[in-house]
Amino acid sequence: MSVRGTHIPEHLRLPIAGVTPPPTEKEGQRLFPTGNFRFFRPVYRDKTPPCNHACPTGEQIQKYLDFVKHDRYLDGYLTILEDNPMPSVTGRVCYHPCETACNRAAHDEPIGIRSVERFLGDFGLNLEENPIKKDLPPLNGKTVAIVGSGPGGLACAYHLRRKGYASVIFEALDSAGGMLRAGIPAWHLPEEVLDKEIAKLTGLGGIEIRCGVRVGSDPGGITLDHLRTGYDAVFLALGQDVGRRLDVEGGRSRGVLGALEFLRETGLGRPVKVGRNVLVIGGGNTASDAARSAVRLGGGEATIVSLESEDELLIVPEDLEQAREEGVRFRPQHSLVRVIADGEGNVTGAVLCQARLAKDENGNVRPQISEGTEFEVPCDTILIAIGQVQVLDWLPESFTERGLVKADEYGRVPDDSEAVFAGGDVMRGPSMVVDALGDGKRAARDIDRVLSAQPLEPDGPVEVMPYERLNTAYFRHAPRTPVPLTPAGTRSKSQKVEVTLAYSREEAVAEADRCMSCGVCNGCDNCYIVCPDISVMRDARENGRYSIRTHYCKGCLVCVQECPTGCLEKVPELDFDEPDAVVRMETAFAPYDGAHAEQAPFTRQLIEDAIAEYDRSKTVQPNGRGVTP
Amino acid sequence: MHHELTVWSRGIIMDKEARDVSTCIATAARKLGYHAENVSDYVDDPDRTNCLVRRYARFADTPILDRFVYENPHPDWVVLVEETIIKAVNFFRGTEDGSGVLVVNSARDPGYLLKFLPDAMTKKLNKLVVVDAVGLAEQRGGSPWMFVRDLSELAFDRMSTEGAVERLAIGMGIAAPLIGALVAATGELPIDEVASVVADRDAMLRGAEQHKVIQYASA
Incomplete structure (x- = not known):
């Protein structure tokens, strides 16, 4: 028999022997908090997902994956734009620290975040109007000078514009983009995509890019003092575009090129001659890009000679695999001893020897060469990719340290104006595009704080969600959607054909659906x-x-x-x-304070009488018997 | 001299601990020659995890007349086996003003706990005793929930066998330091005599030494 909804008369609502009668349904929950x-x-x-934490720009990856999952591409695109102005670029070239950090790697395979980002970026590039333009604040009359139009400079200008600041970017080359144009081959990042992204930024209004202006070094040109006096703040993001030289015998022969210079010339579309038998010295991503470009341009072979062993190579895994597919060869744990040239000074070969990577106590690379293992290899071009530097002699000495611009934890350069910031490679040494984008974003935030007389504050601590705290039983195992690639045979013949292709809409949604939304x-x-x-x-x-x-x-x-x-x-x-929000019950189950748990006087009297009688019966008489009444 | 002890606890997961507190106090009092009653299984035999349960004991040097009343009408010793009960219920119902000794199992600051008592209840408070029984008890298991029992033992209780049989010796786990703190703070029963009926004597003595007292009213 159900008692739900039964009306209980008031006089019966007292708890009887501690058992509370069932309350009416309506009153039930009020009576029993x-x-x-x-x-x-x-x-x-909400915690911080590891992808979000690993991204130098702090992209809210979980958020936009969730939007993609629900077919809300514009919302997803706008989410990226809050942190990163150029998802079409990073969606192609980023070394994706997010995917490396992805908790899904412990489950099956990490999410293809970069490809979804590219999908959204291309979605945004194809919009007729930049969706953020209508929400931008009016310009506030302050202008920031930015040196370098690479990712750092562009990101800083973009984020400043979102806060109402105008900026002027000084670019030494004839076209904007910095390393995005002059360092990254077109088969990674097509020129049209970069042009469109830059046009989108300049289209916001208030961002001016002056190409062909090298700050500091041109005689009679713009100097640091011009920037400091003519603008409200300065952001130095000039990158590192000078290849490090390798000091070996014959190193000046015709055919020995810096890999960076080689990539720059090809990137800017200038004619570059490269032989059919190319040696690339170095074990990083620049070496890989240079070797793959050399294969495309010269139509011959390229061999990467590195101190690093195969496992130590600093090339991102998918690039390494693609390079192998394209026929790039590897000669790990070798070093260039000298260059052999013919009578006219043209490279004809190189002497290599076995070596291995070692570092001194300062972390500087000190190759350990095995004596007596030298041997000759024929080659006609040698590309040197052993690191890069920047010319900084135009900056005050207090600005620089060990070839880099010195900055505090906020990226601020020690300067009396307190409004000179730095970021990107020139501050941190060779690093990723996304690092520079992040530096630009932070610099914009901090420049805004300095110019509006707010204190600079470090980011607060965040709680990153580990895989172990997810309830993984809810996530079925699903393999990562493979990224489509152009066949190696086709792509290795052209400087223009993109290697990595885009996800279709269905693929992007399927991949976004794999996100575990960590935390x-x-x-x-x-x-x-x-x-x-x-x-x-x-x-x-x-x-x-x-x-x-x-x-x-x-x-x-x-x-x-x-x-x-x-x-x-x-x-x-x-x-x-x-304490004020406490709903306290009167007892455990009885909501009323009443006659509950008191001995009735009549009962008490009965007990007292019984005890008295017992006591009397225990009173011992001289005859050994109890008293009888 | 007449004392009524009400132990408040959580159904199933900390039920045995509450029973152990009342049982040990009543047993020790009886051994000392007092009139004593222990109501360790009455009414609140819930098969519901977390729900509030009460265990009662009383002892006096005169016969106890409330023979047919199982729930203490005027509790002056109150033990909360779980700290959150301090804000859940009026455990001082029927307590006389300025006479309630409240023992709470908590690692928190006594002043913080006191904030949760309304004026009507602080009026009845004599002293607040805070003992970190979880920290002082013999450590078993990682969770304060299943603190003194492993899963199989807990499952045994879940079959509503509470009170029908005891699987553990009486006065183990977090019950022991609670008994220690209660006996030491009230001073009515000699600690050694009570310790002789508590299974985990060492933990009981730790509780007797390591607890914080706020004397609230001069009784």
């Missing part, structure tokens, strides 16, 4: 479904998309246990310092 059962409270607390509520409804107490409400969003009815939640923590993303946490109830 079962939240008092709880000593852990489920709380929605961030993605509204999966699981807590809402599993709660046995109807205490998870979906109508309001507190921190996640749900709210907990704390007066009734008994703290069974099923929702915490079953939260796939780990955004739900159990927090000790007493951590909530809100």
